[in-house]
Amino acid sequence: MKLSQKVAIVTGATQGIGLACAQRLITEGAKVMLVDIKPEGAQAAEALGDQARFFTADVSQKADVDALVAETLAVFGRIDILINNAGVTHKALFLDVSEDDFDRVMRINLKSMFLCGQAVARVMAKQQSGCIINMSSVNSELAIPDQVPYVVSKGAINQLTKVMSLNLAPYKVRVNGIGPGTILTELAKKAVLGSPEARHTILSRTPLGRCGEPEEVAAIAAFLASDDASYMTGQTLFVDGGRMALNYTVPVQE
Numbered sequence: 001m002k003l004s005q006k007v008a009i010v011t012g013a014t015q016g017i018g019l020a021c022a023q024r025l026i027t028e029g030a031k032v033m034l035v036d037i038k039p040e041g042a043q044a045a046e047a048l049g050d051q052a053r054f055f056t057a058d059v060s061q062k063a064d065v066d067a068l069v070a071e072t073l074a075v076f077g078r079i080d081i082l083i084n085n086a087g088v089t090h091k092a093l094f095l096d097v098s099e100d101d102f103d104r105v106m107r108i109n110l111k112s113m114f115l116c117g118q119a120v121a122r123v124m125a126k127q128q129s130g131c132i133i134n135m136s137s138v139n140s141e142l143a144i145p146d147q148v149p150y151v152v153s154k155g156a157i158n159q160l161t162k163v164m165s166l167n168l169a170p171y172k173v174r175v176n177g178i179g180p181g182t183i184l185t186e187l188a189k190k191a192v193l194g195s196p197e198a199r200h201t202i203l204s205r206t207p208l209g210r211c212g213e214p215e216e217v218a219a220i221a222a223f224l225a226s227d228d229a230s231y232m233t234g235q236t237l238f239v240d241g242g243r244m245a246l247n248y249t250v251p252v253q254e
């Protein structure tokens with residue numbers, strides 16, 4: 001129970017990596033405010049018991065974020081951990097991306113992390129403690145041609161993590177990132193695992209020979225949120241089955 005007495009906010013927590021993070025934090029003893037634009041997350045939160053609450057919000061909208069922080073303080077009294085996880089993608093090549101789609105992905109993936117990070121950091125600064133985790137991607141450093149704003153947003157998130165860590169260190173608030181490889185969620189199934197050929201391509205770039213599970217990302221989030229990571233700030237950890245270490249390809253076991 002590394003996180004007993006801690007209070008966490010997890011965004012994009014109705015499903016996938018966000019839900020796994022919320023579940024893991026609860027197992028470690030934390031109280032968690034699950035947040036999602038999709039109200040179905042309320043059922044997921046109910047299934048997690050007394051330590052969990054749910055708040056419907058579009059985390060790219062400042063009014064929603066302010067309401068989320070106020071509600072979390074009203075219910076739990078403090079905020080120790082923020083997992084900035086909500087994200088979307090849009091599939092289009094560079095010459096075809098519309099201005100609206102570019103703005104929408106940047107707003108949901110990047111601006112939301114600025115808004116939630118700033119609002120929560122103001123609370124943590126008063127507490128003189130806290131930990132913020134920004135969900136990045138291997139595609140913050142690598143690039144795929146058909147998800148242009150997604151790749152741009154994830155690259156910017158790594159820099160956001162660094163600059164937040166510099167600004168918040170004097171308040172004893174740590175800020176780190178996680179860069180997942182291909183993790184078996186609805187997002188990845190739609191975006192990169194849509195056909196046997198696409199799956200083969202991903203596996204040929206993954207030395208461990210398989211996609212990851214949301215729980216394998218959640219385990220690293222729990223570590224970063226715990227005192228075991230007390231001297232870590234400004235880093236992005238890749239949880240990717242070896243993808244970032246690989247040049248060329250590896251044989252695929254079908």
Ligand SMILES: NC(=O)c1ccc[n+]([C@@H]2O[C@H](COP(=O)([O-])OP(=O)(O)OC[C@H]3O[C@@H](n4cnc5c(N)ncnc54)[C@H](O)[C@@H]3O)[C@@H](O)[C@H]2O)c1
Pocket residue numbers: 011012013014015016017018035036037038057058059060085086087088108135136137138179180181182183184185186187188
């Ligand atoms: N799955 C992967 O392979 C993978 C790889 C690298 C990075 N990531 C990142 O991990 C994070 C979670 O991805 P996932 O695969 O679990 O996706 P997912 O689509 O399964 O879940 C994302 C959740 O975010 C919510 N959301 C979207 N827009 C929102 C908004 N404006 N406000 C509040 N909630 C919103 C969705 O409703 C959904 O519940 C994302 O930031 C994604 O970029 C995922």
Ligand SMILES: O=S(=O)(O)c1ccc(CO)cc1
Pocket residue numbers: 088089138139144147150180181182183187188191192202
């Ligand atoms: O397979 S990955 O390249 O890691 C990847 C890219 C994009 C998304 C979300 O759109 C998920 C995984």
